[in-house]
Amino acid sequence: MLELSFLGSGNAFTAGGRYWSSFLLNGCYLFEAPPTLLPHLKRLGVPPADIRAVFISHFHGDHFLGLPFLLLEYLHLTPRREDLCIVGPPGVEKMIEGVAEAAFPGLSHADAGYRRRYLEADAGREQTVDGLSFQAFRMKHAGENLASFGYRLRLAEKVLAYTGDTELCDELFALAAGADVLVLDCNYSQDKGPEHLSFAEVLEVRKRLPPSTAIILTHMEAEPDVSGLEGVLVARDFATFRFP
């Protein structure tokens, strides 16, 4: 079974009062680490030490600036012994350790009793984190200089694909191939805009994917109208979706 719990479902502007998009998969794999990561894990009742791996799609603040607070929690309040794996674009270790050190001087080098293991996304190659194999896909978002990745992985005999932030592109369909669940950027609820998908494009994606792929929309500015549409779910802050 796949179980996705959303820590947030909004875009960078927290439009409509939605918090920054992020979800926890099967209680231990975290996708994105927004600024509200720590309070929202606690609000969902997830013990912070349960997180085994964090997948970061790209280095926009709504996707990674919550990590220093999680690392601070591990240092002072919730000890952990097992390694914490952090997957992200090339340069992920330097970026995350740098931000942690800037946020709380000494945090990066403090001995907190566990190791952080970093893994750079390498599109087109089968990679493994915490015994879980996954593939990264280079998505189209905010220009060539900002590497942005989608991730696809198999867990509990199901396939989950997550786009991160992206425009409509061929890679999106490569990423979504064979997915039981696709978590999809739907930033624009009305007209098309730059760097992200719009609801009109989501409809196009829905048409091209088989009905066996459930789509969950996230990173939204407003509630899209999915009435009468099969296989499209809308994420909400603190909502949980289960796929048996």
Ligand SMILES: [Zn+2]
């Ligand atoms: Zn974003």
Ligand SMILES: [Zn+2]
């Ligand atoms: Zn972004």
